[in-house]
Amino acid sequence: MSDNIQQLRDYSTRLIRMGESVSLLFWDQQTYMPTGAANVRAEQIAVMSEFIHKQRTSDEAHKLLVNAEADAKSFDPDSDDARLVAQTRRHYDLMTKLPSEFVAELSRQQALGHEVWVQARKENSFAKFAPTLERIFDLTRQKSEYYGYKDHIYTALLDEYETGTTYTDVVNVFSEMKPYAVALAHAIAASTNPVDSSPIIGEFDIPTQRALTLKVVKQLGFDFNRGRQDEAAHPFCSNASRDDVRLTTRFDRTYLQQALYASLHEAGHGMYEQGSPERLEGTILAGGTSLGVHESQSRLWENLVGRSRSFSKWVFPIVKDHFPQLKNTDAEGFYRAVNKVEPSFIRVEADEVTYNLHILLRFEMECELLTGKLAFKDVPEAWNAKMTEYLGITPSTDSEGCLQDVHWSEGLIGYFPTYTLGNLISAQLFHALRREHPNIEADFETGDFAPVLSWLRENVHSHGAKFLPHEVVLKATGEPLNSKYYVDYLNTKFGDIYAL
């Protein structure tokens, strides 16, 4: 490694370690922080974020980058060092567009916004949240203007989460997915072979649920020596290096599926972070490459693995051990129950068929709020109208409507479409995995998930954030993103379950 590269790397490692501290402040805020600390926490986060931003855009940072770029000209463009320099340049150019004070203010409002959202959701009152939401959208709009964009304001935001994907790409994905999802949902609604979800509805003691989720997550391959699982109002995964990965989940005493599948989902994120290669640790090439690829990992474990028939054969006896009340069900009954398709209010609980319609709704509303087509006060009404149009059901409260997601309160705008991209990628990856391991699902029946994890380690995790999302998809599957695999997966699976 050249001296210049080493210096660039060392400079950046220090800021990454500080950034990890900020991640922990956010994690703590959502898990253990006492309520009364919300304001001071926002200050702590704002100060740290501003400082990190200043250091990343300092003259010294620029000088180190320019020196490293001079050396990098002679490197293989796919080498770690060349990619490190190129990614640092991309980040530097983006970050220098934002004033440090703006970064501080944005992160302060994100931290404050979270608390207001928690309270508003508890009181079921969007009106309480509206001024905060407007402030966050204003700052977000300002951020897009700082970044600049060619086609649409949304592209500027999306690019932070899914580099290379544009507003038009998302519109195209949804113009394919929407009629397909609606048609499939209609066919299922008309099916003569309905699914009975009653086995997983009832009374399920929370400590026992917790024990069950920990057992399953451990079996998947999540390393509890380098991570943990806690509870949060809205499940997430955060990390402070590959050695400190924090999953969260939430429990519903009356609905067994909630915590179990949220845990599988977050563990998918967590195993991606834990699988980031050691050689990239402490650099900007560590961790996941994008939210879309991240979501492909969580959805692959949650759905392609966790909601498969063969997984049910393994997990059901364990579930029954924890909850003997399921004694009148069998693995097939459990498999069907966790795959019931039915329009519902809460995105994170939505089935695989209707899920993307929830995303479409959010994507459209974000665009309308950003471009001023929709007023903030009208959010609940607009939300409910779209729910009625796409899913045929109307939320009766804000909490089961527009207040359900944590994202907007934390300034995560332009983020939702990555969930749908993640779904598409998950099916494409699983297809590629199955080409190499045609009998992979037989392993699930015995609780052996090592072949899946090791394939993902090799084909996805081992790249860290070195390659852009579309490069990772191409490397792992041999072709660009293709929604065909997801459509085929849904058709086959639900065609079978609902005898279509």
Add this chain to the structure above:
Amino acid sequence: MSDNIQQLRDYSTRLIRMGESVSLLFWDQQTYMPTGAANVRAEQIAVMSEFIHKQRTSDEAHKLLVNAEADAKSFDPDSDDARLVAQTRRHYDLMTKLPSEFVAELSRQQALGHEVWVQARKENSFAKFAPTLERIFDLTRQKSEYYGYKDHIYTALLDEYETGTTYTDVVNVFSEMKPYAVALAHAIAASTNPVDSSPIIGEFDIPTQRALTLKVVKQLGFDFNRGRQDEAAHPFCSNASRDDVRLTTRFDRTYLQQALYASLHEAGHGMYEQGSPERLEGTILAGGTSLGVHESQSRLWENLVGRSRSFSKWVFPIVKDHFPQLKNTDAEGFYRAVNKVEPSFIRVEADEVTYNLHILLRFEMECELLTGKLAFKDVPEAWNAKMTEYLGITPSTDSEGCLQDVHWSEGLIGYFPTYTLGNLISAQLFHALRREHPNIEADFETGDFAPVLSWLRENVHSHGAKFLPHEVVLKATGEPLNSKYYVDYLNTKFGDIYAL
């Protein structure tokens, strides 16, 4: 407030917010952090500590300080602003003596040391800890040399925790306390009215213990809206502002006193931090003034309040509600049990009479290790010899001997004597409080602790860290530190219990 003062204050607030983030990293390390994250956590802490140190000793910090000092000349020397400037000068002068790289290295070794200690204690092997201990003492010795000292190397260390107190002061305190404690312990050993501690020994379910500690701590006046209680291997209290105060406790399934009184103790620390005045928040004058005064708060609640006969009258029925197995005991029996005097191995579980002998042992050993009179490999032997000499008992393992305390592993050397100072101050404060409220203990019987807390708020907490420890003692009690009050307190209390 002058512009210069405001600028000094703003500059410092930002660094305090970052320091609070470091506190949370330490808290997390001792409560929830996965084991595998120990190394990266040490890096996170080192980077942050080095940065904070650099900013506190920067040219800009110096310029702001000099400007503020010019303004402060015309201020009342006891005003907030004058004290803010004076304390900033004191800190600045101390901190500029340490190179930033040294600060980083010290904090890195402190974070790493903690993990090594946890492991060594678990394996009951001092040999595993010895090299770490030696490294930490080397760095500590180096720190004292950077600081400089006149009388004794120990004074340089002590001054960080208890400004104004010297090695000689500590020697003098112990030359008074040691013969007194030994004589009292002997008299008690010869008493014909022994104490029966069997009611608090047995099998006590941990979740029920947890519920009990939370109930009692809440009743004392600890504000759970601005704080919380968790578990740690070695109980401590840390805080990230007055609005985020974290207590920890530990549970012993077989010994009821452990968690209950550790909780009272840490709550005493916590209420001091929560009582720091709002007007000083975010300045270096916020929080507790010294470890000795801090310990006076924890010991006052733990012992002067918590181990009083009147407190037992209130708490015993609650304890019995939680643990019906105590039905054959009464409040007096409980009072006697929690006040049993008996030489024992573990400092934090020691009775009030023998406690200071545990401190003396540590003080002497620290001095010997610092001055090279004692070799690190000989620590267990020296420890056991002193235990035999002072307490007449000999630890059979390192874990019940020299590995019991967390302090050395975290570089907290020169810290232990503040525990004895805290004991003395606690009795002196309680004496002053009782002058104003002669019947204060009658309130304890009804669980009314508001008068104590409000007296402490007014006479101790409201000063934050504005005044030096000896000033606080003088202001609150009308006289300088005087060990007479502690001696009187012990004589009266144990004379009664043991019918001496």
